Amino acid sequence: MTTPLEKARKDPESMKARILTVARRIFGEYGFHGTTTRMIAQQVGIDISTLHYHWGGKKDLYEAVVVDINKDLGQQLIETEKAIHGLPLTERLEIGIDRMTDYLFANPDISNMILFRYFGKTRYEGNADFSVPEFTADIARSMGLARDKRNVPPETMMKVLAVMNSIHAFIAGENFFCPMVKVDRKRYIALVKETLKFVHIPAFTLNETR
Amino acid sequence: MTTPLEKARKDPESMKARILTVARRIFGEYGFHGTTTRMIAQQVGIDISTLHYHWGGKKDLYEAVVVDINKDLGQQLIETEKAIHGLPLTERLEIGIDRMTDYLFANPDISNMILFRYFGKTRYEGNADFSVPEFTADIARSMGLARDKRNVPPETMMKVLAVMNSIHAFIAGENFFCPMVKVDRKRYIALVKETLKFVHIPAFTLNETR
DNA sequence: TTATGAATCCATCAAATGATTGAATCGCAG
DNA sequence: CTGCGATTCAATCATTTGATGGATTCATAA
Numbered sequence: 454m455t456t457p458l459e460k461a462r463k464d465p466e467s468m469k470a471r472i473l474t475v476a477r478r479i480f481g482e483y484g485f486h487g488t489t490t491r492m493i494a495q496q497v498g499i500d501i502s503t504l505h506y507h508w509g510g511k512k513d514l515y516e517a518v519v520v521d522i523n524k525d526l527g528q529q530l531i532e533t534e535k536a537i538h539g540l541p542l543t544e545r546l547e548i549g550i551d552r553m554t555d556y557l558f559a560n561p562d563i564s565n566m567i568l569f570r571y572f573g574k575t576r577y578e579g580n581a582d583f584s585v586p587e588f589t590a591d592i593a594r595s596m597g598l599a600r601d602k603r604n605v606p607p608e609t610m611m612k613v614l615a616v617m618n619s620i621h622a623f624i625a626g627e628n629f630f631c632p633m634v635k636v637d638r639k640r641y642i643a644l645v646k647e648t649l650k651f652v653h654i655p656a657f658t659l660n661e662t663r
Numbered sequence: 664m665t666t667p668l669e670k671a672r673k674d675p676e677s678m679k680a681r682i683l684t685v686a687r688r689i690f691g692e693y694g695f696h697g698t699t700t701r702m703i704a705q706q707v708g709i710d711i712s713t714l715h716y717h718w719g720g721k722k723d724l725y726e727a728v729v730v731d732i733n734k735d736l737g738q739q740l741i742e743t744e745k746a747i748h749g750l751p752l753t754e755r756l757e758i759g760i761d762r763m764t765d766y767l768f769a770n771p772d773i774s775n776m777i778l779f780r781y782f783g784k785t786r787y788e789g790n791a792d793f794s795v796p797e798f799t800a801d802i803a804r805s806m807g808l809a810r811d812k813r814n815v816p817p818e819t820m821m822k823v824l825a826v827m828n829s830i831h832a833f834i835a836g837e838n839f840f841c842p843m844v845k846v847d848r849k850r851y852i853a854l855v856k857e858t859l860k861f862v863h864i865p866a867f868t869l870n871e872t873r
Numbered sequence: 874t875t876a877t878g879a880a881t882c883c884a885t886c887a888a889a890t891g892a893t894t895g896a897a898t899c900g901c902a903g
Numbered sequence: 904c905t906g907c908g909a910t911t912c913a914a915t916c917a918t919t920t921g922a923t924g925g926a927t928t929c930a931t932a933a
Binding site: 482483484485486487565568569570571572573574575576585586589607608610611612614615618619622623625626629630633634635636640644645647648649651652653655656659 | 692693694695696697775778779780781782783784785786795796799817818820821822824825828829832833835836839840843844845846850854855857858859861862863865866869
């Protein structure tokens with residue numbers, strides 16, 4: 454059996470998939486309440502009723518976006534883990550940061566949506582949620598900072614969160630920080646990687662060698 | 664001459680000040696579009712028309728909140744700078760992080776509002792803005808990382824941004840991260856300070872001693 | 874006490890917004 | 904071609920939401 458979301462992902466040209474893609478971007482930019490179904494429909498170039506026909510209501514579409522993003526991010530984490538498996542800690546961090554940064558700069562909706570979920574409340578009783586807690590524990594284990602993902606010490610969780618938060622913040626805040634630092638986009642991306650590595654790698658390696 | 668905002672701040676019991684205080688909290692929690700004037704009025708315990716009588720429209724109130732927060736945060740940065748002036752870099756960082764963390768945990772609206780401004784767009788043509796760029800350059804100078812606040816190198820700006828973003832994220836994300844790390848509020852605050860110092864102090868001191 | 878202006882609330886409006894209905898259109902199997 | 908289900912759109916509805924007008928209350932000075 455295939456869920457509606459899976460069906461939509463199979464054919465990126467399908468109306469359902471096109472709506473989902475645009476919804477991801479707009480929800481990420483404006484948040485749940487800042488987004489109107491009309492904005493999404495207009496961007497896709499369709500009528501609102503077509504949007505409702507495919508996805509039901511605004512909340513349903515929003516929750517589909519959450520599930521979609523969870524899936525993409527989870528997949529990316531798995532691939533990243535494969536790429537760094539078995540390497541020494543410093544290299545794991547360097548390559549991991551590089552890959553995740555590149556991926557999220559190419560998919561800023563993900564960082565945007567996750568940050569909205571962290572900090573903002575919604576007026577409706579939402580059920581869908583991001584898998585950030587599981588992902589965070591997974592990263593800790595993948596980095597060799599914990600054996601069992603069910604039992605990661607709080608100090609380690611906090612350090613992993615610090616890294617992930619830094620990445621998301623620099624990605625989602627690009628439009629704000631880029632002019633502030635007075636560099637172009639390309640230089641900004643390089644600076645983000647540089648800064649992340651320079652700031653966070655010592656924090657993990659110092660801990661290990663003690 | 665006193666602006667309306669200054670007048671409101673003089674007497675915290677005045678209706679204008681009470682509305683502003685509640686508006687700060689609700690705008691911080693739900694963002695601009697997620698907040699309705701009725702929510703604010705209800706929390707204050709007044710009618711919507713009273714709110715409009717004192718502050719004009721929703722946008723006006725929102726922008727007053729932005730100005731209010733800029734003032735508070737700027738004042739806090741000045742006081743923090745006085746407290747750390749002349750100390751060695753490591754102590755400046757430790758005390759600075761401690762003070763700012765305590766202050767922002769006591770005023771989470773500030774972190775919430777600033778993050779909303781970083782990452783979220785609004786549908787209306789806003790004019791009010793946070794003074795984060797100036798503040799960031801000020802911090803860099805205060806930390807002795809730049810002589811002239813008009814000419815801070817991008818690498819330094821990025822490191823300062825990394826610190827401030829980390830603080831704001833841990834503050835604004837308390838409700839999300841606290842259960843994730845499975846600690847109570849008091850322990851969480853201690854962990855935040857600990858993590859921030861452990862992660863960021865080496866990044867600045869290593870740079871200096873080279 | 875009364876007159877005056879400030880402050881507050883009730884009732885209501887106009888626009889925005891999520892959602893639905895029913896008619897038209899499209900694609901394609903028979 | 905015909906018929907039928909899937910898809911799309913124009914028109915419309917119901918609710919929410921920002922905002923306003925006017926009556927009422929309140930404080931205070933004369």
